Ligand code: SF4
């Protein structure tokens with residue numbers, strides 16, 4: 001191992017270590033711009049030049065591997081002259097507009113200039129100006145400030161997985177951009193803002209909102225998927241102004257996705273509720289005091305229970321709720337005598353409920369995922385569902401692993417994935433054929449991808465099979481799950497779950513499913529699952545952080561049932577949907593306003609604190625539930641601090657493992673009927689930015705609503721033009737159409753999660769499609785501007 | 786977008802490199818496209834990138850880096866005058882000014898009759914005979930205003946083989 005000396009301190013480092021890394025481990029700071037530990041070495045800024053004994057010229061520390069006996073000086077006259085020279089050159093074309101630059105105060109160029117530059121410049125001539133690029137609603141560009149470090153370019157290529165930014169032109173004309181003006185598509189794009197060492201790339205929604213040093217930092221946990229990224233919520237006064245990643249190597253490294261970064265912009269949506277709302281006898285809504293609202297709630301519940309009994313009361317809670325809220329929610333419903341509560345609004349087939357694991361656990365750490373040689377994704381489009389778990393899968397592929405996806409449509413992965421796509425609705429056949437191939441592994445034809453996969457699985461040592469949320473959304477989920485289990489057995493592989501929501505794991509553990517209590521204890525009298533409440537004609541509902549109209553598979557039906565129910569209490573952040581059917585709306589703390597804890601996909605318990613004060617009269621969810629339980633005189637609701645609820649949750653849930661059996665014993669599953677036939681099959685799922693009430697309202701993330709269809713299918717169905725009318729048994733809607741070869745023949749893809757498409761009912765149902773013209777009426781948007 | 790012949794030529798270039806190194810064929814593919822089309826429109830660059838399965842921005846980076854690629858229509862004769870150090874010290878500035886006055890166009894521009902384009906390029910490796918320019922696939926060295934005038938006159942006269 002080479003022995004070297006840096007500034008008189010000696011150290012022995014592994015061969016191949018760079019001077020930069022060696023200096024870092026000695027705690028010696030060498031200034032740098034283009035170097036980044038997570039990116040390849042470009043060595044193009046020359047800021048890190050150091051003086052190496054016997055070397056004729058200063059050498060870049062980031063790109064120079066140490067050699068035995070090297071003597072390095074980082075602050076000798078020669079090193080200093082090099083640093084000053086480089087800075088002088090970098091600043092020649094820099095506008096030095098720090099006073100109006102959002103990066104000011106957190107700018108490496110500013111800091112390094114203060115620390116290392118010669119205050120005098122020889123440059124008298126004109127500076128260059130670079131035209132700004134429009135790269136979408138998330139990132140502002142100020143390209144004259146760019147120092148061409150190419151961190152952003154390397155990020156796209158090496159981390160984001162799609163190269164979108166590039167350096168065009170050369171020499172003095174080199175500029176960073178997309179060349180042909182277009183918005184960047186990567187769901188990780190916001191990280192380029194953090195990487196940019198100057199103010200060339202800054203956050204568009206944050207532009208001119210505050211100076212970095214005025215912001216208060218609060219550690220948060222992202223509520224938008226099960227990866228559980230650690231965030232730094234930055235606020236000024238009562239307003240959340242930015243969400244940035246907080247380093248946690250084991251979870252999100254130093255990244256977050258754009259959903260986690262920008263969803264906060266939905267907090268100011270026009271329908272935010274900050275005052276209890278009560279529907280008066282005349283049907284009008286009135287802002288009332290908490291006392292009045294609670295009184296009405298108690299009266300409503302009591303009347304409901306007296307008239308219909310607790311069996312007609314159902315509870316739906318969001319999988320984004322904290323453990324504490326989930327725990328109190330089930331205690332409230334069960335305390336009132338109702339077994340009907342659930343958090344799985346997206347699901348439509350619950351026949352495999354008894355086989356479900358204690359909680360949807362990855363059964364390994366995210367870091368371990370990177371080293372898996374063979375991973376099969378079962379209906380899991382991780383790139384949009386768990387963007388940073390997806391990043392680990394991408395690394396597994398870069399490390400030489402292989403990822404195979406089985407799904408209903410072709411997905412747009414950002415790394416090479418072998419994709420096996422079911423014919424229209426024949427998902428179960430696909431899994432069945434895969435299983436069958438194990439019986440005659442050596443006879444199968446080489447060109448049958450299923451046979452190849454079976455062989456690879458059989459040959460692999462303990463391959464990994466991951467179950468995605470779209471599998472659970474399928475009308476034949478139970479059959480598919482049973483098939484996946486048997487495939488795992490045939491392959492001698494392991495199963496991991498990709499939990500859907502930030503706290504799906506917590507919801508299962510806390511007992512927010514109808515068949516199990518806290519800690520996963522099976523209940524004697526199981527209640528009905530979420531999708532059954534509409535048909536079962538429930539008369540009373542307690543909704544917590546959900547909008548069943550868009551959060552459930554059969555949105556229109558849900559809204560209708562809710563509107564016809566006798567009493568609906570909505571504990572919510574937003575009022576627009578609840579105003580259609582609720583009797584009382586209680587304003588609840590939203591993202592960054594409350595404290596609590598989540599269990600992420602790995603089983604990691606992570607807690608977060610409120611970053612800002614509650615707006616108006618809104619209250620933390622757990623307090624609302626506690627007051628309700630207390631006023632209803634239910635036992636065990638005498639908490640005064642959150643920590644007491646957390647302790648009670650811990651006690652009730654007990655020690656859950658991080659590596660648990662992926663299935664419990666399957667109940668007998670009667671083969672599901674074939675999907676009903678129709679001219680076409682309507683497929684659909686929740687798109688990346690439509691999955692929860694907050695992100696749906698985040699204007700900068702807005703994705704236009706589009707149906708998608710294979711061009712050949714459109715041709716066969718006689719569709720020209722880009723507007724179609726889609727009709728199912730439940731209803732019909734007119735939508736913009738995009739031709740997309742990712743969608744199999746015989747299908748049309750219509751996303752869920754939009755109020756416009758709720759009328760179509762559940763996905764995987766027959767539909768017909770005809771050409772149409774767009775309706776006059778502009779679709780209403782909820783998003784904050 | 787490209788003719789069968791060009792596509793074949795690109796496929797041939799592509800076949801010279803291993804499957805995962807399609808970017809190695811990019812320079813040649815862009816050249817072939819330009820030879821056919823005269824210059825590289827954005828759509829052509831994107832098309833070539835897609836042919837090679839590369840992100841379009843990567844093809845744009847290359848196309849904007851090399852002065853040999855033309856991103857807008859150029860005249861029949863393109864004067865590529867070297868402006869790098871040796872040529873600069875030997876008066877390339879004067880040569881450019883001279884050409885510019887004679888042709889009535891600035892750098893990067895094309896004469897109205899579509900005959901001439903004037904461009905400044907980086908060192909072409911003929912420093913020993915600076916100042917120099919490239920025209921088509923030939924170098925013209927030790928330039929003087931007079932030699933430039935003679936060159937222009939010959940080209941105007943329709944000669945395609947100028948020495
Ligand atoms: S935009 Fe920022 S990150 Fe990208 S090259 Fe310029 S300075 Fe570097």
Ligand code: SF4
Nearest residue numbers: 222225229257260388
């Ligand atoms: S990957 Fe998931 S947890 Fe992480 S920032 Fe994105 S949505 Fe949030």
Ligand code: FES
Nearest residue numbers: 032043045046062
């Ligand atoms: S940090 Fe070493 S050259 Fe940029």
Ligand code: FES
Nearest residue numbers: 867872908909911
């Ligand atoms: S400097 Fe002009 S050819 Fe080298």
